[in-house]
Amino acid sequence: MTAVVPSTSVRLDPADLHASLSDPAMRSMNFLNEVAGRFPDAISFAPGRPTEDGFDLADLHAYLDAYALHLAETKGYDRARVHRELFQYGRTKGIVHELIARQLELDEGITVDPEAILVTVGAQEALWLVLRALRATDRDVLLAVAPTYVGLTGAARLLDMPVRPVREGPDGVDPDDLLAQLAAARAEGLRPRALYLVPDFSNPSGRSMTLPGRARLLEIAAEQDLLLLEDNPYGFFQAVEGERPPTLKALDTGQRVVYLGSLSKTCFPGARVGFAVADQRIAGRDGAGGLLADELSKAKSMLTVNTSAVSQALVGGMLLKHGGSLLRANRRQIDTYRRNLDCLLRGLARRLGGLDGVHWNTPGGGFFVGLTVPFPVTDELLDVAANRYGVLFTPMRHFHDDDEVAAHQMRLSCSSLTTDQIETGLDRLTGFITARI
Secondary structure, three states: OOOOOOOOOOOOOHHHOOHHHHOHHHHHHHHHHHHHHHOOOOEEOOOOOOOOOOOOHHHHHHHHHHHHHHHHHOOOOOHHHHHHHHHOOOOOOOOOHHHHHHHHHHHHOOOOOHHHEEEEEHHHHHHHHHHHHHOOOOOEEEEEEEOOOHHHHHHHHHOOOOEEEEEOOOOOOOHHHHHHHHHHHHHOOOEEEEEEEOOOOOOOOOOOOOHHHHHHHHHHHHHHOOEEEEEOOOOOOEOOOOOOOOOHHHHOOOOOEEEEEEOOOOOOHHHOEEEEEOOOEEOOOOOOOEEHHHHHHHHHHHHOOOOOHHHHHHHHHHHHHOOOOHHHHOHHHHHHHHHHHHHHHHHHHHHHOOOOOOEEOOOOEOOEEEEEOOOOOOHHHHHHHHHHHOEEOEEHHHHOOOHHHHOOEEEEEOOOOOHHHHHHHHHHHHHHHHHHO
16 A cells, blocks of 8 residues: 655745845845846846857857867877866866966966966856855954945855945045954954955946055055955956056065956856966965965865866867957957947936936946936836836945945946947936936
């Protein structure tokens, strides 16, 4: 006789799950990824995704072939080893680390041992791994320039790592507030481990650090024994021709900077490849020690095992096709983003210039503009804008723990739109804003 199994459904109590899953910040990434799909007919200034102009399936085959040829001709692999490299589990630290090191030297003036590079599943994994390593005790806290990238906030929540905001200033980071936050945390018995920031065309504000600001920040990091987590997905996308400011890592002579690199904007997001340059030395009992990158790879081996070899081959092939330079590979994209940002800023000035309570910043490049309006900007209001006016934006509340500061701000992204879409979207946004006022 067959036993009858009760068909009652399992219902889990949220209180029995990790507290971060109920945190509002944890909903933001899904919101940003999915909001455009909810309103397919709306023009969306919401997602910070790269332009799709130039995406071509034939390129994927060409990149894969270029990398396979590199393995055979440059590294001397036979056919069986080439196949094994691409089809099998691979080296935890990655297989394109040497190509990335070459690219950093060519494009950024960063000279680093390839062994100090850990190739990750997007920059998000690199960020999580660094925070996991730094969160050693309950005393450890992270500082972040506010407003900040929502992925940083979410990763820290998952690791129970408190994040303390530091104000933006004219030089990108307010040094006085940074020092005040460090002193306040230490007075509470806490240990500030690092400051997270995006020095170039920050997400979400679009602001950048000046060269004197970068030098001062490195001085403070050395004086205060603080690491800097430099996230640099937008540095190539300067709005005007000319010399780009050096990255913090390029200026770093004391190994104070852990450099977080994303290939989503400069190659393509579908590959999901990022990396960390973690050349800090770990003290060893014998005095030799190893690299922070090696310690991070231990955690990665238990999280994602390794980064997809096929994805790495695609970005490796793209680098090879362009002489090792992502700057060279992104010439057309750079022109597109310059044109789009100029269109957005000129369009805002024509439509909203002089309107009481409405103002915006003028970034020197990147994807984002911060717009301030004289009414609260909420997710509920976004639904109104999408349904009635056919336009989307991102409430700045998603990037700031302080609702009062972010209450009247929205982020506008122009990276994935055409200039015609930007003009039409601004017409709709202007109608929405003037109606609310």
